[in-house]
Amino acid sequence: MRKLRLAEMRSQHPALPTRFYSRATVDVALDLLGKHLFRWTPQGVTAGMIVEVEAYLPQRDPACHTYRGKTPRNEVMFGPPGRAYVYSIHARYCLNAVTESRGQGCAVLIRAVEPILGMELMQMRRGQVKSRELTRGPARLCEAFGLGRCFNGLDLTGSQALWLTRAKKCPKSLRIMRSARIGVTEPRHRCLRFFLADNEYVSGPRKMLGMGPVRRN
DNA sequence: CTACCGATTGACT
DNA sequence: GTCAATCGGTAGA
Numbered sequence: 001m002r003k004l005r006l007a008e009m010r011s012q013h014p015a016l017p018t019r020f021y022s023r024a025t026v027d028v029a030l031d032l033l034g035k036h037l038f039r040w041t042p043q044g045v046t047a048g049m050i051v052e053v054e055a056y057l058p059q060r061d062p063a064c065h066t067y068r069g070k071t072p073r074n075e076v077m078f079g080p081p082g083r084a085y086v087y088s089i090h091a092r093y094c095l096n097a098v099t100e101s102r103g104q105g106c107a108v109l110i111r112a113v114e115p116i117l118g119m120e121l122m123q124m125r126r127g128q129v130k131s132r133e134l135t136r137g138p139a140r141l142c143e144a145f146g147l148g149r150c151f152n153g154l155d156l157t158g159s160q161a162l163w164l165t166r167a168k169k170c171p172k173s174l175r176i177m178r179s180a181r182i183g184v185t186e187p188r189h190r191c192l193r194f195f196l197a198d199n200e201y202v203s204g205p206r207k208m209l210g211m212g213p214v215r216r217n
Numbered sequence: 218c219t220a221c222c223g224a225t226t227g228a229c230t
Numbered sequence: 231g232t233c234a235a236t237c238g239g240t241a242g243a
Contacts, residue, residue, distance in 0.1 A: 054224070063224070073239055090225045091236040109224060129227095139225055149238090183224055203225095205231095 006040055006160060013038055013047075015156065015163035021081035025099040029055040029108045029194050030214065032097070034174050036165045037113055039145040044121050046145050048113030048135055049167065052195035052202045054181045056096070058106040063184040066105030076153045077105045084162065086152040092139035093148055097156060097164070111138045111182070111193075114201040137203040176216070179208035 013036065021028055032050050039046045056064040065074040065087065076085045077098055085096040085107045096107035113135045115122060122134045122144035135141040142148070147162070156163055175197040182193060182204045191210040195202045 056224075065224080071240075087224080088238055089223055091238075092225060094224065096224090111224085133227095137225070181224070185223095 005045075009038070009040065009045060010160070010163075013163075013165040013168070015158065015165060016082075018080070018082045018157050021097060021099050021157075022101055023099065025055045025057055025106045025108060026192070028097070028099045029053045029192070030176065030216070032108055032110070032164070033176060033194060033196055034167055036116065036167055037110065037141075037145070037162075038165060039118075039147070039162050040160060041146060044118055046118030046121050047116040048141065048145075049116055050110055050112075050164075051114050051199040052110075052112035052193070052204075054109040054111060054194070055192040056107050056109060057192070058100060058104040061106075061190075063181060064106065070105070074105070077107050078103055079153070082155060082157040084151050084154040084156055086142070086147060086149055086154075088149060089139075093142040094138040095142055095145075095147055095151070109138060110141065112136050112195070112201050112203050113141050114199060115144075132200055136201045176214040177211060178214050179204075179211040182208075 032053050035050050037048050037050060061067060066077050070078055076083055080102050081098050081100060083098045085098050086093055094109060096109045098107045100106050115135055125146055126134055126144050135144045154162060177195055177197045178191045179193045180191055
């Protein structure tokens with residue numbers, strides 16, 4: 001029964017393929033907005049639409065975890081694209097998708113999603129919080145989706161537990177904004193945070209350095 | 218082994 | 231808006 005539901009879920013919402021992730025990190029970041037994150041457990045399914053991301057670039061990006069070379073912590077980022085890079089910070093976890101090609105050391109941080117399915121299960125995992133706070137922030141969404149360090153290195157294109165998909169209905173002309181990345185202390189502010197305008201699940205302050213609309217070709 | 222620190226959050230003014 | 235709790239990763243003795 002459960003297996004059938006999972007198979008049905010995966011055929012209706014097929015995982016994004018490796019070629020989606022094997023592109024320039026900023027392009028992947030922009031295209032991840034509006035995509036859906038699915039999480040299956042025996043307890044049920046949780047899903048959300050990605051509304052906020054940040055790009056961490058392969059070269060000359062002092063804020064990127066790979067900037068000072070390979071370590072046990074960041075080695076997944078040097079592996080094949082389409083894998084989950086889960087790291088811990090301040091006693092919490094954050095989820096990234098590895099991008100570009102093997103050996104580059106770059107990823108997109110998924111900072112916030114808008115809940116679609118399984119809000120009750122998210123509430124159980126998060127405890128008593130306002131529904132708006134369920135998935136607003138990288139560590140909050142990981143808790144709501146039941147993600148921890150054991151998901152580091154998971155293949156997002158082939159996992160039964162966690163995957164990304166295109167939206168069933170293509171959200172017409174998303175209004176995308178950009179700003180400096182949150183919590184990143186770097187001398188030069190590159191605007192590598194991207195988010196959907198006017199979405200209440202986007203984290204961070206309302207105004208940020210360099211904030212403005214993104215023009216897409 | 219110890220010391221420092223952060224891609225955060227939640228509580229508080 | 232401000233601030234401190236929190237703990238794994240990392241560097242260094």
